[in-house]
Amino acid sequence: DTAVSQTPKYLVTQMGNDKSIKCEQNLGHDTMYWYKQDSKKFLKIMFSYNNKELIINETVPNRFSPKSPDKAHLNLHINSLELGDSAVYFCASVTSGTQYFGPGTRLLVL
Amino acid sequence: QKEVEQDPGPLSVPEGAIVSLNCTYSNSAFQYFMWYRQYSRKGPELLMYTYSSGNKEDGRFTAQVDKSSKYISLFIRDSQPSDSATYLCAMSVEGAQKLVFGQGTRLTINP
Numbered sequence: 001d002t003a004v005s006q007t008p009k010y011l012v013t014q015m016g017n018d019k020s021i022k023c024e025q026n027l028g029h030d031t032m033y034w035y036k037q038d039s040k041k042f043l044k045i046m047f048s049y050n051n052k053e054l055i056i057n058e059t060v061p062n063r064f065s066p067k068s069p070d071k072a073h074l075n076l077h078i079n080s081l082e083l084g085d086s087a088v089y090f091c092a093s094v095t096s097g098t099q100y101f102g103p104g105t106r107l108l109v110l
Numbered sequence: 111q112k113e114v115e116q117d118p119g120p121l122s123v124p125e126g127a128i129v130s131l132n133c134t135y136s137n138s139a140f141q142y143f144m145w146y147r148q149y150s151r152k153g154p155e156l157l158m159y160t161y162s163s164g165n166k167e168d169g170r171f172t173a174q175v176d177k178s179s180k181y182i183s184l185f186i187r188d189s190q191p192s193d194s195a196t197y198l199c200a201m202s203v204e205g206a207q208k209l210v211f212g213q214g215t216r217l218t219i220n221p
Binding site for chain 2: 041042100104
């Protein structure tokens with residue numbers, strides 16, 4: 001019974017490609033986040049959605065576009081991938097006081 | 111200057127030792143303070159959650175917040191090898207929303 005799941009777990013791709021990462025939560029929460037964790041372990045907010053509406057959009061390049069088809073899903077599409085996009089991307093689902101993180105998607109851009 | 115500063119370590123201690131992990135911050139509006147534990151190749155999981163100043167204890171773990179010094183700590187008593195992980199402090203102005211994380215301290219407990 002995985003609370004927050006992400007697919008794929010690993011993604012290796014060439015520079016310039018377009019890729020998507022999917023996230024699903026079965027906790028019934030209204031709010032979900034995307035985070036990026038770089039090689040030095042810094043975890044930074046990228047986007048937040050509340051009940052399918054974008055509420056936080058940090059300074060993220062336009063190549064990144066989140067989409068929330070319903071409140072249980074928050075996907076991340078990345079256009080024209082660059083070397084600097086290599087990182088671990090975490091999805092999180094939020095209820096009062098606690099963020100529940102997914103297992104992460106390790107993206108490597110070659 | 112980063113909003114939240116945390117020594118990345120690595121920190122290595124023998125089993126049974128008391129571990130002290132710390133973060134400092136610059137934003138005096140932070141009211142909610144959390145510690146997350148992240149095992150290798152896993153997502154962070156919430157360990158401790160504190161509102162405003164004071165201490166909170168949960169088993170072998172104690173979280174302290176000193177808002178006057180803008181300093182938070184996590185103590186682990188009787189440390190175990192299973193405590194080996196990266197510990198991230200996180201804080202926010204509004205509960206669990208828009209958390210600002212420290213860099214994380216990588217901790218190893220040696221048997």
